Amino acid sequence: MTEQEEVQWFDEDGKRVDGREKDEMRETKMKADVIEEADGSAMVEVGNTRVIASVFGPQDLHPKHLIESDRAVIKMRYNMAPFSVDDRMRPGPNRRAKEIGLVAKQALTPAMELEQFPKSGIDISMEIVESDGGTRAAGITAASLALADAGIPMKGLVSATAAGVVDDTAVLDVIGKEDKEGNADIPIATINGGNEVTLLQMDGDLTPEQVDECLSLARKGCAELDEMQREALHDSLTQKEGGEQ
Amino acid sequence: MQINTRRIRKLASENERLDGRTPLEYRNVTIEPDYIPTTADGSAKVSIGDTQVIVGVSTDLEEPFPDMPGKGTIVTNAELAPMADREFESGPPQEEGVELARVVDRGIREAEAIDLEDLCIEEGEKVITLFIDIHVLNNDGNLLDAAALGAVTALKSGTLPKYDEEKDQLDREGERRPIPLTKTPVTATGRKIGDTIMFDTTKQEEEAQDARLTVSVTEKGNVVAMQKGGTEPYSQEEVMDTVEKVKDKTEEFRQLIEDAVGE
Numbered sequence: 001m002t003e004q005e006e007v008q009w010f011d012e013d014g015k016r017v018d019g020r021e022k023d024e025m026r027e028t029k030m031k032a033d034v035i036e037e038a039d040g041s042a043m044v045e046v047g048n049t050r051v052i053a054s055v056f057g058p059q060d061l062h063p064k065h066l067i068e069s070d071r072a073v074i075k076m077r078y079n080m081a082p083f084s085v086d087d088r089m090r091p092g093p094n095r096r097a098k099e100i101g102l103v104a105k106q107a108l109t110p111a112m113e114l115e116q117f118p119k120s121g122i123d124i125s126m127e128i129v130e131s132d133g134g135t136r137a138a139g140i141t142a143a144s145l146a147l148a149d150a151g152i153p154m155k156g157l158v159s160a161t162a163a164g165v166v167d168d169t170a171v172l173d174v175i176g177k178e179d180k181e182g183n184a185d186i187p188i189a190t191i192n193g194g195n196e197v198t199l200l201q202m203d204g205d206l207t208p209e210q211v212d213e214c215l216s217l218a219r220k221g222c223a224e225l226d227e228m229q230r231e232a233l234h235d236s237l238t239q240k241e242g243g244e245q
Numbered sequence: 246m247q248i249n250t251r252r253i254r255k256l257a258s259e260n261e262r263l264d265g266r267t268p269l270e271y272r273n274v275t276i277e278p279d280y281i282p283t284t285a286d287g288s289a290k291v292s293i294g295d296t297q298v299i300v301g302v303s304t305d306l307e308e309p310f311p312d313m314p315g316k317g318t319i320v321t322n323a324e325l326a327p328m329a330d331r332e333f334e335s336g337p338p339q340e341e342g343v344e345l346a347r348v349v350d351r352g353i354r355e356a357e358a359i360d361l362e363d364l365c366i367e368e369g370e371k372v373i374t375l376f377i378d379i380h381v382l383n384n385d386g387n388l389l390d391a392a393a394l395g396a397v398t399a400l401k402s403g404t405l406p407k408y409d410e411e412k413d414q415l416d417r418e419g420e421r422r423p424i425p426l427t428k429t430p431v432t433a434t435g436r437k438i439g440d441t442i443m444f445d446t447t448k449q450e451e452e453a454q455d456a457r458l459t460v461s462v463t464e465k466g467n468v469v470a471m472q473k474g475g476t477e478p479y480s481q482e483e484v485m486d487t488v489e490k491v492k493d494k495t496e497e498f499r500q501l502i503e504d505a506v507g508e
Contacts, residue, residue, distance in 0.1 A: 035297070035328055035329075035382060035383045036295040036383050036385060037328070037329060037383050038328055038383075048282075050281075052328065052382060053328075054327075054328030056328075077327060077335050079324075079326065081301060081324070081378065082301065082303060082324075082376060082378040082380075083281055083285035083288060083299075083301020083302070083378050083380075084281070084301075085284050086417055088303035088304075088376050088378075091322055091378070092337065123327065125326065125327050125335075127326050127328060127380070127382070129281060129380065130281045130284055130285075131284060132283060132284075
């Protein structure tokens with residue numbers, strides 16, 4: 001939110017700094033089942049942001065005192081590779097990574113049928129290998145796909161994206177520059193691209209109307225991502241079936 | 246796994262392997278240079294069979310070590326991400342990760358593959374530090390060779406930002422120059438199962454192994470680094486046998502790197 005130099009956020013056609021429309025997502029690619037060792041995995045690319053998520057479990061939970069008698073316990077790891085940002089990130093968890101791990105877990109939990117696996121643990125991890133904004137959203141989208149790939153029963157898929165405001169205009173799927181220098185950034189996650197919002201964070205300075213507008217935009221984005229998740233799952237399942245014949 | 250271990254050892258004594266390969270045969274090796282194009286200064290993804298490793302090179306300005314005031318520094322780090330293996334835990338690197346990073350580091354450092362004086366900006370004050378970060382995505386054995394191959398490819402295909410005197414920082418947006426690489430050390434690991442030397446072991450085979458020997462070789466065929474692992478001894482003949490086999494293997498690797506980087 002530094003305003004040392006005026007950034008031209010929109011060109012004369014109203015296109016954004018990377019040539020997108022205000023309500024246009026970055027080019028997004030998804031692939032399920034990318035890691036052999038994990039029970040479920042997925043890769044999600046949103047523009048230059050790239051995330052790989054994995055799921056192990058349901059399995060024995062360690063340490064034992066974390067065990068819940070009526071449901072599975074999720075352990076979530078969010079980690080940025082040192083080379084995922086321009087200024088190398090020191091390896092190891094920091095406070096930001098811990099917080100994101102927590103909110104990502106809370107974003108996915110409502111969609112999972114944890115009561116089906118009492119006394120067990122499910123390990124979810126997301127590795128950010130390349131970052132250009134929106135890593136937690138891409139991570140949640142990838143993790144949900146990995147959960148489905150692992151065959152864990154879910155009430156629905158969770159998809160996430162962020163809307164933000166630059167130059168007093170709401171835009172969908174903010175990139176790093178728009179996030180750092182714009183007015184606001186609101187990442188949200190929804191179940192099945194619907195109206196159940198499971199992640200909501202915000203920083204910035206917005207009117208209630210702008211918040212409302214951002215929520216609508218981000219929900220539209222989540223619905224589009226939900227479609228893509230379904231396609232990616234379908235592709236990976238047909239591939240598996242094809243491979244086994 | 247116990248059952249497979251016995252089977253693997255029995256097959257090894259007959260020069261055979263579970264997946265039908267010969268002892269010296271590698272699985273399919275693919276190298277994708279510049280895999281992290283926007284944020285890393287150099288990078289590569291290497292797959293050997295189901296093993297997947299990403300290596301990224303980053304740069305920063307730091308003070309030189311007092312005993313090497315005119316030389317830049319190399320820092321190598323390995324992250325055995327929990328997604329890569331059921332046995333890998335979150336947290337600071339354990340022995341295995343530390344050894345992996347150090348063996349890869351030694352292959353590059355001891356070969357004097359990087360002209361460290363070329364990384365000095367102001368003697369005693371300011372040098373470029375090259376960070377080589379190894380990120381394991383999926384472990385199905387032979388992490389050492391995959392990581393070393395990724396590191397060399399990342400260095401060979403990577404570029405350095407130039408130093409901006411006015412701003413006293415590296416100019417990441419501006420013109421770049423190649424990483425000053427004087428040699429291409431390539432690393433391969435032989436594993437001993439019984440009396441048989443095998444290359445490119447899978448995770449199951451590594452559970453059955455007795456010992457391993459990692460060897461780094463330059464294009465001239467000189468050995469620049471070695472590391473033995475495992476609890477069983479190696480005879481001198483077995484060491485030299487491994488070195489000869491590594492020389493053959495690394496020639497193939499060097500070709501793969503050159504094909505990938507486009508030289």
